Amino acid sequence: MTNITTTPAGQTVDGFYPGTACAAAISAYYYVVPSVPLKGADLIEHAKQYPERFPSKTDLVAASGHVRENGKVSFIGFYKTLLEAKLEADPNYYVTLQDAIDEDKEFDALSLPLQELYNDITDKFGEKWTHRQTLDFMAELDDLGITTAQQLEDAFYSVIHHPSYNWEREFAEEYYCELDYSIADSPVACFIDWQRVWDHQLTYDFSTIEFDDSVFILHNNY
Numbered sequence: 001m002t003n004i005t006t007t008p009a010g011q012t013v014d015g016f017y018p019g020t021a022c023a024a025a026i027s028a029y030y031y032v033v034p035s036v037p038l039k040g041a042d043l044i045e046h047a048k049q050y051p052e053r054f055p056s057k058t059d060l061v062a063a064s065g066h067v068r069e070n071g072k073v074s075f076i077g078f079y080k081t082l083l084e085a086k087l088e089a090d091p092n093y094y095v096t097l098q099d100a101i102d103e104d105k106e107f108d109a110l111s112l113p114l115q116e117l118y119n120d121i122t123d124k125f126g127e128k129w130t131h132r133q134t135l136d137f138m139a140e141l142d143d144l145g146i147t148t149a150q151q152l153e154d155a156f157y158s159v160i161h162h163p164s165y166n167w168e169r170e171f172a173e174e175y176y177c178e179l180d181y182s183i184a185d186s187p188v189a190c191f192i193d194w195q196r197v198w199d200h201q202l203t204y205d206f207s208t209i210e211f212d213d214s215v216f217i218l219h220n221n222y
Helices: 040-047 057-063 075-089 097-109 112-124 131-143 149-155 167-179 181-185 194-205
Strands: 004-006 012-014 021-023 030-032 156-161 206-211 214-219
Touching: 021 057, 030 057, 040 057, 040 075, 057 075, 075 097, 097 131, 112 131, 112 149, 131 206, 149 156, 149 214, 167 181, 167 194, 194 206
Parallel strands: none
Antiparallel strands: 004 012, 004 021, 021 030, 156 214, 206 214
């Protein structure tokens, strides 16, 4: 596909060049190619705008200023700089350039609803997860019939990070005490077997996913 950019003066140019104003091929969103390629935190924030603001990867890269002298976008330059920025932001982050390109292709192969779910998972609780971890979590959600961002929004109740061995009992007690504050002050509360409450009642209302040293609790009737 040939991309035609439009300069502020209204002249059309075949390709992307610093300082030119462009119309995104898919969304018709207008942007200007930066004179200096984005890097560091600026590039990380820019990359987060895909696919909401830039449905086309070509426009995402062009709008970051990573273009060659011939007007073609530099995907390798973009990914290399983005990986460097992520490594600088998080010394524990590591992925090869080829990994990034492969992951990008795998993401593009997802349907639009699954791409939206992927991005929603990252925004909610997976910012530190790898691409593979996010896909694995999506598979766990799929087992529960959750395949869209809206379904996740409706079903999600809470997440317990680093849960104790008796988290089910603790959750049941906390859940019912929040529903009725008088329970916590009742003398009979100490006689309630909260584990049985979880096992024989709340498991009908909630499903759980144990993932990345956390427990994700989701409504069954969402």
